Amino acid sequence: MTPVRSSPALSRRAFVCGLTLFPMLTLARPSPAATAELTFDELYGKISVLGLEFSKKVEALAGQDVQMGGFMAPPLKAEAQFFVLTEIPMSICPFCSTDSDWPDNIVVIYLAEKQTFVQGGSKIMVSGRLDVGTWVDPDTGFLSRLRIRDASYWTV
Secondary structure (H helix, E strand, C coil), rough: CCCCCCCCCCCCHHHHHHHHHHHHHHHHHCCCCCCCCCCHHHHEEEEEEEEEECHHHEEEHHCCCCEEEEEECCCCCCCEEEEEEECCCCCCHHHCCHHHHHHCCEEEEEEECCCCCCCCCCCEEEEEEEEEEEEEECCCCCEEEEEEEEEEEEEE
């Protein structure tokens, strides 16, 4: 009669080897994609008779998470859940322009949740999903060409 072998038990050596290999295996897994950095200089590729044209980088990043630095323009009202990110401190209303007059150094930021606004001269970083193309906010009637949605920000 042939003895029946049960499955081999995990030896101490196999267990220790497994413990030493486990961290290496977890490091070998691909990490989630890093958030892309975007600057104001990278927003538009060229200016034509039809107005500003988005850069290839902006078109490639549409719908993806991005991070961008700038200044917060003064919000229109304290309880707003959006603001304008500007390259330099700004005091004019960018929403009062037409699509062809849209400034090339602003991006509208729609917050994921309300945050306390900061002074206009404070440098901030914004992170969120890039939304590209002309859009009119149904609640305010304001026009924008670029937006970062589901965003959050912090002072630098």
